[in-house]
Amino acid sequence: xxxxxxxxxxLTKGDLRRAWWIWTFFNLSAFSxxxxxxxxxxxxxxxxxxxxxxxxxxxxKQALQRHMVFFNTEPQTGVIAHGxxxxxxxxxxxxxxxxxxxxxxxxxGIMGPMAGIGDSMIPGTLIPILLAIGISISSGNGSxxxxxxxxxxxxxxxxxxxYYLFMFGYRYGMNTMRELAVxxxxxxxxxxAVLGLIVAGAIGAxxxxxxxxxxxxxxxxVAPVSIQTTLDGIFPGLIAFAxxxxxxxxxxxxxxxxxxxxxxxxxxxxxGFLPNLLGSxxxxxxxxxxxxx
Amino acid sequence: MAWWQAAVLAxxxxxxxxxxxxxxxxxxxxxxxxRPLVAGLISGIVLGDVTKGVLIGIAVQLVFIALITPGGxxxxxxxxxxxxxxxxxxxxxxxPQVAVSLAVAFGAIGVAAWQVLSVGNAGWAHLDDRYAxxxxxxxxxxxxxxxxxxxxxLRAVVPFVVLLAGSAFAQxxxxxxxxxxxxxxxxxxxLGGALPAVGIAILLLQIAPSATLLVWFLAGWVLFFYGHLxxxxxxxxxxxxxxxxxxxxxxxxxxxxxxEAQRV
Numbered sequence: 001x002x003x004x005x006x007x008x009x010x011l012t013k014g015d016l017r018r019a020w021w022i023w024t025f026f027n028l029s030a031f032s033x034x035x036x037x038x039x040x041x042x043x044x045x046x047x048x049x050x051x052x053x054x055x056x057x058x059x060x061k062q063a064l065q066r067h068m069v070f071f072n073t074e075p076q077t078g079v080i081a082h083g084x085x086x087x088x089x090x091x092x093x094x095x096x097x098x099x100x101x102x103x104x105x106x107x108x109g110i111m112g113p114m115a116g117i118g119d120s121m122i123p124g125t126l127i128p129i130l131l132a133i134g135i136s137i138s139s140g141n142g143s144x145x146x147x148x149x150x151x152x153x154x155x156x157x158x159x160x161x162x163y164y165l166f167m168f169g170y171r172y173g174m175n176t177m178r179e180l181a182v183x184x185x186x187x188x189x190x191x192x193a194v195l196g197l198i199v200a201g202a203i204g205a206x207x208x209x210x211x212x213x214x215x216x217x218x219x220x221x222v223a224p225v226s227i228q229t230t231l232d233g234i235f236p237g238l239i240a241f242a243x244x245x246x247x248x249x250x251x252x253x254x255x256x257x258x259x260x261x262x263x264x265x266x267x268x269x270x271x272g273f274l275p276n277l278l279g280s281x282x283x284x285x286x287x288x289x290x291x292x293x
Numbered sequence: 294m295a296w297w298q299a300a301v302l303a304x305x306x307x308x309x310x311x312x313x314x315x316x317x318x319x320x321x322x323x324x325x326x327x328r329p330l331v332a333g334l335i336s337g338i339v340l341g342d343v344t345k346g347v348l349i350g351i352a353v354q355l356v357f358i359a360l361i362t363p364g365g366x367x368x369x370x371x372x373x374x375x376x377x378x379x380x381x382x383x384x385x386x387x388x389p390q391v392a393v394s395l396a397v398a399f400g401a402i403g404v405a406a407w408q409v410l411s412v413g414n415a416g417w418a419h420l421d422d423r424y425a426x427x428x429x430x431x432x433x434x435x436x437x438x439x440x441x442x443x444x445x446x447l448r449a450v451v452p453f454v455v456l457l458a459g460s461a462f463a464q465x466x467x468x469x470x471x472x473x474x475x476x477x478x479x480x481x482x483x484l485g486g487a488l489p490a491v492g493i494a495i496l497l498l499q500i501a502p503s504a505t506l507l508v509w510f511l512a513g514w515v516l517f518f519y520g521h522l523x524x525x526x527x528x529x530x531x532x533x534x535x536x537x538x539x540x541x542x543x544x545x546x547x548x549x550x551x552x553e554a555q556r557v
């Protein structure tokens with residue numbers, strides 16, 4: 001190739017690997033609301049900065065200031081932005097016309113979307129599925145194998161995925177986002193959402209317990225009818241299902257914060273339980289029979 | 294609870310905290326050590342009853358199964374829920390349902406602690422700005438380590454004191470709950486059963502880009518009840534359906550591209 005052999009600066013596989021490990025350990029260690037992951041980003045960049053600008057103190061100074069800006073993404077999958085940044089810095093060190101604004105806009109352009117996709121894929125889908133499997137292994141018997149399964153499965157999947165995404169970003173550099181679009185990224189995330197939603201349905205059905213002890217007594221001599229049994233005949237877990245959709249509706253359409261959703265659950269269960277509570281305190285069995293929960 | 298048990302549990306509380314690097318950062322800490330399922334196992338080993346620990350861990354995990362922390366906004370502080378709620382419930386001899394309510398209460402208190410830390414930590418970033426101007430890379434690296442001091446105080450020292458002081462009190466408290474105010478336990482049981490709805494609703498909010506996609510949530514719910522399938526079996530069916538969905542849309546896009554090409 002046409003480059004002069006002495007001037008060419010090249011990041012080694014070891015530099016990139018070191019950067020990824022530093023990030024994996026320290027991504028939130030100095031986290032603050034104001035600058036979020038910026039100090040960790042600079043620490044991650046340290047092997048790269050040393051390799052590319054080690055002999056030029058003024059360039060080091062610039063690089064540190066360039067990367068001390070606000071940065072926040074999903075730490076495990078957002079590393080795609082770190083790989084791209086490493087590639088850009090390498091080109092810059094070799095004389096390509098890349099300025100601070102360009103590097104920062106590329107970082108910001110990737111960190112935002114990756115935070116959304118990463119949150120829905122990792123804590124939103126992968127973790128609940130693995131937890132559900134772990135729970136089903138140990139449910140009832142309390143064996144240690146459920147938690148052990150989760151620990152091993154999660155670490156193997158997430159560490160290999162994160163490493164792959166970092167190197168993917170470095171390999172494709174500026175073309176990363178185009179590569180992702182060609183690869184059907186939207187299609188992939190929608191399919192993953194389908195998987196996540198089906199699993200969420202099963203997890204919800206298994207774990208939200210909200211049944212009513214109410215009974216209906218007809219004419220004398222006829223056994224009282226359990227309202228819950230009747231409801232289960234219509235749709236199993238109807239009250240739990242309705243409550244979940246109601247909370248979803250409140251958060252999505254009415255913009256409730258999470259704390260509001262918690263308060264709603266507290267209020268609904270408390271009001272439903274009030275007859276039982278008052279009946280117990282004042283010793284009124286008749287009142288307790290009217291308790292909804 | 295012996296002092297060494299409180300110390301080991303407090304150490305795990307620190308190792309699993311959101312801002313602790315030592316256990317593979319967020320991957321091994323926040324997303325593994327601090328998951329209540331794992332915290333139940335660790336509490337069980339430390340307190341000498343693995344079965345009880347895991348069962349309580351599962352009950353607490355179900356409430357927080359879909360905990361997402363977008364942009365550092367922590368809806369419930371799992372560190373305190375897991376490493377104060379679970380051990381104190383075990384020591385107090387609480388049922389899993391009562392343990393859930395205890396964990397939820399500690400989780401709410403922990404949110405305030407987290408907010409203090411994440412605002413105070415901005416000091417490190419300001420220090421780093423000065424280092425950056427001087428070109429002092431080592432200074433910035435050092436600050437990533439020094440920032441562990443406040444995290445350690447909040448996530449290790451505080452839990453150690455609470456666990457030691459609380460364990461003497463926990464037994465009496467749970468006895469009082471069961472003997473004198475059984476209606477409160479009844480209410481906490483109802484609440485513990487309903488709380489997982491919040492986690493599932495947050496999850497739906499996060500992963501369903503449109504309301505129509507919620508039919509898949511309905512499908513999972515119905516498969517569980519009418520199909521009498523385990524969650525794992527439903528997950529396998531989900532994987533098959535997601536793959537079909539993916540291939541179907543790939544094909545549609547191919548046809549659309551081919552159609553475009555023909556028209557041109």
